[in-house]
Amino acid sequence: MPDDFLIARNPDEASTLPYLVRIPLGEHGIVLKSKDTWPRTSKVYCHRADAWPEDADVVERVATRVCVRRGAAIELVLDRTKESRSQFVLTHVKGREAIFWQSARTAKQARPAVRIPTARAAGSPVDGETAGPLEIVVDAHERYAWRFSQQQVSTRKQRLDAGDYAVELDGRVVAAVERKSLEDLSSSLLNGKLRYALAELSGIPRAAVVVEERYSRVFALTHVRPAVVADAIAECQARYPSVPIVFAETRALAQEWTYRFLAAALREVGAEGLADARLADLTPAGPVPDPEPSTAAVRAWALGEGLPVSDRGRLRPEIWDAYRARG
Known part of the structure:
Protein backbone atom coordinates (compact mmCIF):
# COMPACT_ATOMS: atom_id res chain seq x y z
CA MET A 1 0.00 0.00 0.00
CA PRO A 2 1.26 3.56 -0.61
CA ASP A 3 3.13 5.33 2.20
CA ASP A 4 0.45 7.98 2.56
CA PHE A 5 -1.43 9.01 5.66
CA LEU A 6 -5.13 8.42 4.99
CA ILE A 7 -8.27 9.69 6.69
CA ALA A 8 -11.68 8.26 5.76
CA ARG A 9 -15.20 8.25 7.12
CA ASN A 10 -16.04 5.38 9.42
CA PRO A 11 -18.65 3.21 7.67
CA ASP A 12 -19.95 2.06 11.07
CA GLU A 13 -22.65 4.67 11.73
CA ALA A 14 -23.26 3.34 15.24
CA SER A 15 -19.70 4.17 16.30
CA THR A 16 -19.00 7.30 18.33
CA LEU A 17 -15.70 7.68 16.44
CA PRO A 18 -16.69 9.01 12.99
CA TYR A 19 -13.32 8.68 11.22
CA LEU A 20 -10.74 6.06 10.27
CA VAL A 21 -7.04 6.86 10.03
CA ARG A 22 -4.41 4.67 8.41
CA ILE A 23 -0.89 5.11 9.75
CA PRO A 24 1.72 3.93 7.20
CA LEU A 25 3.71 1.84 9.67
CA GLY A 26 4.56 -1.79 9.01
CA GLU A 27 3.66 -3.93 6.02
CA HIS A 28 -0.08 -3.26 6.06
CA GLY A 29 -0.23 -0.06 8.12
CA ILE A 30 -2.14 0.55 11.34
CA VAL A 31 -5.85 1.40 11.20
CA LEU A 32 -7.52 3.32 14.00
CA LYS A 33 -10.95 4.76 14.63
CA SER A 34 -10.65 8.46 15.43
CA LYS A 35 -12.86 11.13 16.96
CA ASP A 36 -11.49 13.88 14.69
CA THR A 37 -9.29 14.46 11.65
CA TRP A 38 -6.48 16.26 13.53
CA PRO A 39 -5.63 17.19 17.16
CA ARG A 40 -6.20 20.93 16.78
CA THR A 41 -7.57 22.02 20.16
CA SER A 42 -7.11 18.92 22.30
CA LYS A 43 -5.96 15.33 22.19
CA VAL A 44 -8.03 13.08 19.93
CA TYR A 45 -9.13 9.73 21.29
CA CYS A 46 -8.53 6.75 18.99
CA HIS A 47 -9.36 3.06 19.09
CA ARG A 48 -8.12 0.05 17.11
CA ALA A 49 -10.11 -0.83 13.99
CA ASP A 50 -10.35 -4.26 12.36
CA ALA A 51 -9.19 -3.30 8.87
CA TRP A 52 -9.15 -0.58 6.26
CA PRO A 53 -12.33 -0.89 4.16
CA GLU A 54 -11.86 -1.59 0.46
CA ASP A 55 -14.41 1.05 -0.54
CA ALA A 56 -13.24 3.64 1.97
CA ASP A 57 -14.68 7.14 1.65
CA VAL A 58 -11.34 8.96 1.82
CA VAL A 59 -11.53 12.45 3.30
CA GLU A 60 -7.83 13.32 3.19
CA ARG A 61 -4.65 11.79 1.77
CA VAL A 62 -1.23 13.25 2.62
CA ALA A 63 2.26 12.05 1.75
CA THR A 64 4.34 11.01 4.74
CA ARG A 65 7.86 12.23 5.44
CA VAL A 66 8.48 10.39 8.73
CA CYS A 67 6.56 7.60 10.45
CA VAL A 68 8.47 5.73 13.14
CA ARG A 69 7.73 3.94 16.41
CA ARG A 70 9.55 5.37 19.46
CA GLY A 71 8.69 3.50 22.63
CA ALA A 72 4.99 3.92 23.39
CA ALA A 73 4.52 6.58 20.71
CA ILE A 74 4.32 6.68 16.92
CA GLU A 75 5.94 9.82 15.52
CA LEU A 76 4.29 11.15 12.38
CA VAL A 77 5.53 13.96 10.11
CA ARG A 105 0.31 22.24 21.03
CA THR A 106 -2.33 19.95 22.51
CA ALA A 107 0.26 18.06 24.57
CA LYS A 108 1.34 21.35 26.16
CA GLN A 109 -2.28 22.31 26.87
CA ALA A 110 -2.84 18.95 28.56
CA ARG A 111 0.15 19.63 30.84
CA PRO A 112 -0.20 23.24 32.00
CA ALA A 113 3.09 24.78 33.05
CA VAL A 114 2.25 24.89 36.74
CA ARG A 115 3.56 23.12 39.78
CA ILE A 116 0.98 22.26 42.39
CA PRO A 117 2.16 23.52 45.80
CA THR A 118 2.42 21.26 48.83
CA ALA A 119 1.84 23.99 51.42
CA ARG A 120 -1.06 23.48 53.78
CA ALA A 121 -4.26 25.27 52.82
CA ALA A 122 -5.22 28.30 54.89
CA GLY A 123 -8.09 26.42 56.49
CA SER A 124 -6.50 25.10 59.68
CA PRO A 125 -8.72 24.80 62.75
CA VAL A 126 -9.79 28.17 64.04
CA ASP A 127 -9.25 29.90 67.37
CA GLY A 128 -5.84 28.43 68.13
CA GLU A 129 -6.73 24.75 68.01
CA THR A 130 -4.03 22.25 67.06
CA ALA A 131 -3.78 22.09 63.28
CA GLY A 132 -4.05 18.63 61.76
CA PRO A 133 -4.72 17.25 58.30
CA LEU A 134 -8.00 18.36 56.79
CA GLU A 135 -10.58 15.55 56.86
CA ILE A 136 -12.57 15.35 53.64
CA VAL A 137 -15.68 13.19 53.43
CA VAL A 138 -15.95 11.33 50.09
CA ASP A 139 -19.34 10.18 48.88
CA ALA A 140 -19.63 6.40 49.12
CA HIS A 141 -20.94 6.24 45.54
CA GLU A 142 -18.07 8.24 44.04
CA ARG A 143 -16.27 6.16 41.38
CA TYR A 144 -12.51 6.58 40.96
CA ALA A 145 -12.45 9.08 43.80
CA TRP A 146 -9.67 11.60 44.26
CA ARG A 147 -7.10 10.50 46.82
CA PHE A 148 -5.57 13.91 47.59
CA SER A 149 -2.16 12.25 47.69
CA GLN A 150 -0.32 15.56 47.23
CA GLN A 151 -2.33 17.41 49.89
CA GLN A 152 -2.32 17.18 53.67
CA VAL A 153 -5.66 15.43 53.82
CA SER A 154 -7.30 12.44 55.44
CA THR A 155 -10.39 10.99 53.81
CA ARG A 156 -13.27 8.82 54.86
CA LYS A 157 -16.21 7.50 52.88
CA GLN A 158 -19.84 7.95 53.75
CA ARG A 159 -23.06 8.71 51.92
CA LEU A 160 -23.50 12.39 51.09
CA ASP A 161 -26.89 13.89 50.33
CA ALA A 162 -25.31 16.49 48.04
CA GLY A 163 -21.89 16.76 46.41
CA ASP A 164 -19.04 14.28 46.02
CA TYR A 165 -16.59 15.79 48.53
CA ALA A 166 -17.42 17.63 51.73
CA VAL A 167 -16.16 18.83 55.11
CA GLU A 168 -18.07 18.70 58.38
CA LEU A 169 -18.20 20.90 61.46
CA ASP A 170 -19.71 19.40 64.62
CA GLY A 171 -21.13 16.55 62.55
CA ARG A 172 -22.84 18.83 60.02
CA VAL A 173 -21.79 19.25 56.37
CA VAL A 174 -20.80 22.90 55.96
CA ALA A 175 -19.14 22.78 52.51
CA ALA A 176 -19.42 20.44 49.52
CA VAL A 177 -18.08 20.15 45.99
CA GLU A 178 -19.71 18.34 43.07
CA ARG A 179 -17.10 16.97 40.65
CA LYS A 180 -17.80 16.78 36.91
CA SER A 181 -16.04 15.81 33.72
CA LEU A 182 -17.01 17.93 30.72
CA GLU A 183 -19.08 15.10 29.22
CA ASP A 184 -20.86 14.51 32.53
CA LEU A 185 -21.49 18.24 32.91
CA SER A 186 -23.05 18.58 29.46
CA SER A 187 -25.26 15.49 29.81
CA SER A 188 -26.47 16.43 33.31
CA LEU A 189 -27.22 19.96 32.11
CA LEU A 190 -29.30 18.73 29.18
CA ASN A 191 -31.24 16.07 31.08
CA GLY A 192 -31.92 18.41 34.01
CA LYS A 193 -30.10 16.43 36.72
CA LEU A 194 -27.58 19.18 37.43
CA ARG A 195 -30.33 21.67 38.28
CA TYR A 196 -31.62 19.37 41.01
CA ALA A 197 -28.06 18.89 42.28
CA LEU A 198 -27.52 22.65 42.36
CA ALA A 199 -30.76 23.12 44.29
CA GLU A 200 -29.50 20.68 46.94
CA LEU A 201 -26.03 22.26 47.04
CA SER A 202 -27.52 25.73 47.50
CA GLY A 203 -28.88 24.56 50.86
CA ILE A 204 -25.32 24.03 52.17
CA PRO A 205 -23.47 27.07 53.64
CA ARG A 206 -20.67 26.79 51.05
CA ALA A 207 -20.80 24.72 47.83
CA ALA A 208 -19.41 24.61 44.30
CA VAL A 209 -19.21 22.50 41.14
CA VAL A 210 -15.72 21.88 39.73
CA VAL A 211 -15.14 20.69 36.16
CA GLU A 212 -11.99 18.81 35.12
CA GLU A 213 -11.63 20.75 31.87
CA ARG A 214 -11.16 24.19 30.35
CA TYR A 215 -14.22 26.31 29.58
CA SER A 216 -13.04 26.64 25.97
CA ARG A 217 -13.61 22.90 25.49
CA VAL A 218 -17.37 23.50 25.80
CA PHE A 219 -17.24 24.97 22.31
CA ALA A 220 -15.42 21.92 20.92
CA LEU A 221 -18.17 19.46 21.89
CA THR A 222 -19.36 17.38 18.95
CA HIS A 223 -22.27 15.31 20.27
CA VAL A 224 -24.29 18.38 21.33
CA ARG A 225 -24.59 21.99 20.23
CA PRO A 226 -21.96 23.94 22.18
CA ALA A 227 -24.18 27.03 22.41
CA VAL A 228 -26.90 25.00 24.16
CA VAL A 229 -24.45 23.81 26.81
CA ALA A 230 -22.99 27.30 27.28
CA ASP A 231 -26.49 28.76 27.72
CA ALA A 232 -27.38 26.06 30.25
CA ILE A 233 -24.24 26.83 32.28
CA ALA A 234 -25.09 30.53 32.30
CA GLU A 235 -28.71 29.87 33.30
CA CYS A 236 -27.64 27.66 36.21
CA GLN A 237 -25.21 30.31 37.45
CA ALA A 238 -27.91 32.98 37.27
CA ARG A 239 -30.42 30.78 39.11
CA TYR A 240 -28.01 29.49 41.76
CA PRO A 241 -25.43 32.27 42.25
CA SER A 242 -24.28 30.82 45.58
CA VAL A 243 -22.97 27.67 43.84
CA PRO A 244 -20.23 28.61 41.34
CA ILE A 245 -19.28 26.33 38.45
CA VAL A 246 -15.47 26.35 38.24
CA PHE A 247 -13.48 25.09 35.25
CA ALA A 248 -10.16 23.84 36.62
CA GLU A 249 -8.48 22.70 33.36
CA THR A 250 -7.14 19.31 34.56
CA ARG A 251 -7.99 16.58 37.07
CA ALA A 252 -5.00 17.51 39.25
CA LEU A 253 -5.91 21.21 39.32
CA ALA A 254 -9.57 20.41 40.02
CA GLN A 255 -8.48 18.30 42.99
CA GLU A 256 -6.18 21.07 44.25
CA TRP A 257 -8.92 23.70 43.91
CA THR A 258 -11.37 21.48 45.79
CA TYR A 259 -8.90 20.92 48.62
CA ARG A 260 -8.27 24.63 49.15
CA PHE A 261 -11.94 25.60 48.72
CA LEU A 262 -13.09 23.08 51.34
CA ALA A 263 -10.35 24.17 53.75
CA ALA A 264 -11.21 27.86 53.34
CA ALA A 265 -14.94 27.18 53.62
CA LEU A 266 -14.46 25.18 56.83
CA ARG A 267 -12.49 28.02 58.40
CA GLU A 268 -14.98 30.66 57.26
CA VAL A 269 -18.03 28.83 58.57
CA GLY A 270 -16.19 27.98 61.80
CA ALA A 271 -15.25 31.62 62.33
CA GLU A 272 -18.88 32.66 61.79
CA GLY A 273 -19.97 30.14 64.42
CA LEU A 274 -17.43 31.45 66.93
CA ALA A 275 -18.58 35.01 66.32
CA ASP A 276 -22.20 34.02 66.91
CA ALA A 277 -21.24 32.25 70.16
CA ARG A 278 -19.30 35.25 71.41
CA LEU A 279 -22.21 37.58 70.69
CA ALA A 280 -24.56 35.25 72.57
CA ASP A 281 -22.28 35.39 75.66
CA LEU A 282 -22.44 39.20 75.89
CA THR A 283 -24.56 40.67 78.73
CA PRO A 284 -27.78 42.20 77.41
CA ALA A 285 -27.80 45.99 77.69
CA GLY A 286 -31.45 46.17 78.71
CA PRO A 287 -34.13 48.54 77.45
CA VAL A 288 -33.14 51.99 76.30
CA PRO A 289 -34.55 54.76 78.60
CA ASP A 290 -36.72 57.46 77.14
CA PRO A 291 -34.84 60.59 76.17
CA GLU A 292 -34.90 63.56 78.60
CA PRO A 293 -37.49 66.16 77.47
CA SER A 294 -36.34 69.58 76.35
CA THR A 295 -36.73 72.68 78.54
CA ALA A 296 -39.14 74.14 76.00
CA ALA A 297 -41.39 71.08 76.19
CA VAL A 298 -41.50 71.14 80.02
CA ARG A 299 -42.17 74.94 80.04
CA ALA A 300 -45.10 74.43 77.63
CA TRP A 301 -46.47 71.64 79.86
CA ALA A 302 -46.15 73.79 82.99
CA LEU A 303 -47.95 76.72 81.36
CA GLY A 304 -50.72 74.37 80.33
CA GLU A 305 -51.03 73.17 83.92
CA GLY A 306 -51.13 76.77 85.27
CA LEU A 307 -47.78 76.52 87.04
CA PRO A 308 -45.75 79.73 87.36
CA VAL A 309 -42.67 79.61 85.11
CA SER A 310 -40.44 82.25 83.58
CA ASP A 311 -40.49 82.99 79.85
CA ARG A 312 -36.82 82.15 79.44
CA GLY A 313 -33.88 80.62 81.27
CA ARG A 314 -33.68 77.54 83.48
CA LEU A 315 -36.71 75.97 85.13
CA ARG A 316 -36.97 75.53 88.88
CA PRO A 317 -36.30 71.96 90.21
CA GLU A 318 -39.86 71.62 91.52
CA ILE A 319 -41.19 72.16 87.95
CA TRP A 320 -39.05 69.26 86.71
CA ASP A 321 -40.14 67.09 89.64
CA ALA A 322 -43.78 67.84 88.90
CA TYR A 323 -43.29 66.94 85.22
CA ARG A 324 -41.67 63.60 86.09
CA ALA A 325 -44.28 62.85 88.76
CA ARG A 326 -47.09 63.12 86.23
CA GLY A 327 -46.07 59.67 84.94
Missing part, protein backbone atom coordinates in the same frame (compact mmCIF):
# COMPACT_ATOMS: atom_id res chain seq x y z
CA LEU A 78 3.43 14.77 7.04
CA ASP A 79 4.61 16.43 3.85
CA ARG A 80 2.81 19.77 4.25
CA THR A 81 3.55 23.14 5.84
CA LYS A 82 0.75 23.28 8.42
CA GLU A 83 -0.49 20.56 10.77
CA SER A 84 2.39 18.35 9.83
CA ARG A 85 3.79 17.00 13.13
CA SER A 86 1.90 14.78 15.55
CA GLN A 87 2.17 11.53 17.46
CA PHE A 88 -0.04 8.65 18.51
CA VAL A 89 0.53 7.68 22.15
CA LEU A 90 -0.35 4.12 23.22
CA THR A 91 -1.21 3.95 26.90
CA HIS A 92 -3.58 2.32 29.39
CA VAL A 93 -6.43 4.00 31.27
CA LYS A 94 -8.01 2.08 34.15
CA GLY A 95 -6.53 -1.17 32.89
CA ARG A 96 -7.68 -0.75 29.28
CA GLU A 97 -5.70 0.20 26.21
CA ALA A 98 -6.17 3.79 25.07
CA ILE A 99 -4.65 5.62 22.12
CA PHE A 100 -4.40 9.40 21.98
CA TRP A 101 -3.46 11.43 18.94
CA GLN A 102 -1.75 14.66 19.93
CA SER A 103 0.33 17.51 18.55
CA ALA A 104 2.93 19.57 20.39
